[in-house]
Amino acid sequence: MADRRSSSTGTTAVIRVLSGLIVLGGYEFALFGAPVTPERIGASLGGAYLGAALPVMMWSLIVLMLGRRFGVEAKLISWGLGPALHTSLSSSRILMVRRIPVPVLRTRVAVQPAGTTKARLVALVLITLTVQGLTGWGLLFAPGPFGVAAGIVCLGTALVRLGGFRSIPSAAAGGRSVGSRNRGGDQGLQVLAALQRSVTEARRLIEDCSDPEWRDSAEGRKAELPVLLGEGRYREAVRVAESVAKAPGVSAVERAGAQQTLARALAYAMEATSAEPCDRERFLELCREMRDAPAQVTSGSDLRSLYYLVTGDAELAVDEARAAARVGSAPLRRSMAYCTLAVALMRAGRSEQAQKALRLARSQGPDNARIAFVAGVLSSVSAVVGD
Structure with a gap:
């Protein structure tokens, strides 16, 4: 399993390097054989950016419009670049x-709970490559x-990206993609969406x-982690995160x-209960x-x-x-950041x-246990100051 993860990480790095070389090569080729002026440099940069962004956007649009017919669906939809400005969770996907x-x-694409076949995935990729190829040819x-x-x-x-195929979980050897992980992912999304209310x-x-x-399962424990934080069961959250x-x-x-949540849960536990040896x-x-x-892990987190x-x-x-509270992360995380701001x-x-x-x-999210705890601490401090 570790070898597979290393291989996947290495493949991703190679794809990024190749994509960068393609962008650089296209930019330099566009400037080749003519005087290099600011106008030509600007036009080449704009063309290189559009050429890199269009295939990604077309794959995303095709998945959104046709993905269900081929057994896949978009679980995360992201617009723009940089940290999240606004995050919305529903029972079926995350919008950012x-x-x-x-x-x-x-x-971010996932196989539907019912699964899919390699033939259907190949068909989807061929459709995407055809659209991307015609677009690239037209741009020339x-x-x-x-x-x-x-x-x-x-x-x-x-x-290089084979349309967008590498964003789909790998298909099983029998020709049918694994669906149980995605059923678990659907259940986890439902829990997370409900948790914001x-x-x-x-x-x-x-x-x-x-x-x-x-x-x-790992999916179930991941979904339960923020619930434990919301309930104020921080020591249990530490064990689950581990x-x-x-x-x-x-x-x-x-x-x-998981490590980021573990660290936050440990800090909340030290704040609300007697610290155990070596906690700090x-x-x-x-x-x-x-x-x-x-x-994507630290955005909106109050860990720092x-x-x-x-x-x-x-x-x-x-x-x-x-700074963490200003980031438009999910309501519960933002609420916890404001609690930390109140304590600070x-x-x-x-x-x-x-x-x-x-x-x-x-005002940000559900009435989690940390709000009540911080309210009690502030009341105690106000009473002492008043005395």
Whole structure:
């Protein structure tokens, strides 16, 4: 399993390198044989960008329009680049608008619960390659270096990425893709979507799940993790996060996400209960390990603020918590960031601002256990100050 993960990571790196070389090659070819002027450079850059973005966008649109006919569906739809500006979860998919509003539409594709066949996947990829190829060929006839760069990069990107096939989970040897993982993913999305409205409802979905194996699976434990945080069961969340991080078949991004949740749960546990031996050292070690975590894992997370709270720098904790709360992550995570901001403001001696942050925490998402805890702490501090 580890070898497969290493191979997948290596393949992704090769694809990125090849894509970069194609973009660079198309740009330089467009400038070849004529005077290099600012206008030609700008046109070539624009063409190279369009040629790289169009194949990705066309694959996403084809999946959205035709994917269900071929046994796949988009589980995550992302528009733009950079950190998330707004995130919306439904029972079937995640919608994300990113901070830099450039026209880039991307999807994360999954096989439908009923599964699919290799023949249907090949047909979908051939349709996509045909559309991408015709588009790239047409761009070659656009005037000037813009058309040359756009056409070359579009054709090259489509071939290197094989349309978009590499974003689909690999098919099983028998000709039918594995559907159980995606059924578990669907159940997990339903839990996460419900969690943004009600912690109690999300727990009920977990308890009422008709698949007895799902809850003990990696997918089930991943879905339960944020529910445990919402319920204030932080020590249990630590144990579940540990099991997810060690589960076979978990991707590098999923493992980083589990470690990030583990560190946050540990900080919340130290905040709400008596710290256990080595809690602080373990938390700091996890924070060091998360320094190079992918942005999609850390976006909107209050982990850096929690780090400064643990190390005793309230002002930096305020800055980091405020920055995390401004990111349009899912409502529960944003609510937790505002709770952390309230705690940081309280420790910085700004009680009125802390109360405002707590009100914002209540307005963002479900009435999770940490809101009640922070409210109690603020009331205690206000009573002491009043005395």
